[in-house]
Amino acid sequence: MKMRSFTRSLVCASLLALVSTGVNAAEKVTLKLAHNLERSHVVHQSFEELAKEVKQLSKGNMVIRIYPSSQMGNARETMELLQNGALDMTKGSASDLESFDNIYAIYNLPFLFKDQAHFNKVVFGEVGKEIMDSTKDKGFFALSAYVAGTRSFYAKKPITKPEDLKGLKIRVQPSPTTIKMIELMGGSPTPISFGEVYTAMQQGVIDGAENNVPSWAQTRHIEIAKVFSEDEHASIPDFLVISTKNME
Secondary structure, three states: OOOOHHHHHHHHHHHHHHHHOOOOOOOOEEEEEEOOOOOOOHHHHHHHHHHHHHHHHOOOOEEEEEEOOOOOOOHHHHHHHHHHOOOOEEEEEHHHHHOOOHHHHHHHOOOOOOOHHHHHHHHOOHHHHHHHHOOHHHOEEEEEEEOOOOEEEEEOOOOOOHHHHOOOEEEEOOOHHHHHHHHHOOOEEEEOOHHHHHHHHHOOOOOEEEEOHHHHHOOOHHHOOOEEEEEEEEOOOEEEEEEHHHHO
């Protein structure tokens, strides 16, 4: 989930090369990066490190301004801003991106990868690179991919088999593939913004959700949905997405 130093350096180099094309060397560039996670989340902390490194490598000529906690909207809204050129970068999971290009649907299939090595080979290999580069005609492409952990169910009671989902309203990302998965397991999929999950659980709008351990614990979902059933039904990568408007 956290960007490793080597990967972060590659992202920095890519950003400097992409955005600096056609820009005067002395001209300062400010990039806006928005996401829906809290400041305490490890992904936000990684973005802060990325911003520091970009500023250092560009000698202050490139600055990344970060807007966490859905300040610029939920995942769908930030992607729409990005496509229109009103936002430069965002974090998007394959579940978020599926709504903008169906090529990302493959990553949302349950139990897709045999193990972490299989995940790494696909996501960081030729197949993954082809997927990341394939959406430029849609106004965006992925600059990098990173591990977002494995997703499991959490609720007020254990969920260890499909029958346990019967009658439960489970928050899901807006992925048609994930929605169908929950339906086939007998649950009631409820796509809502990540930032609304805590309140929705408090008010009984949903009975639980599915995500990785940091997202369960660091966003205080653990206070309401105290049981994390580690089935690891999905390993869905996250992506640092950039607008093609910056390349024009």
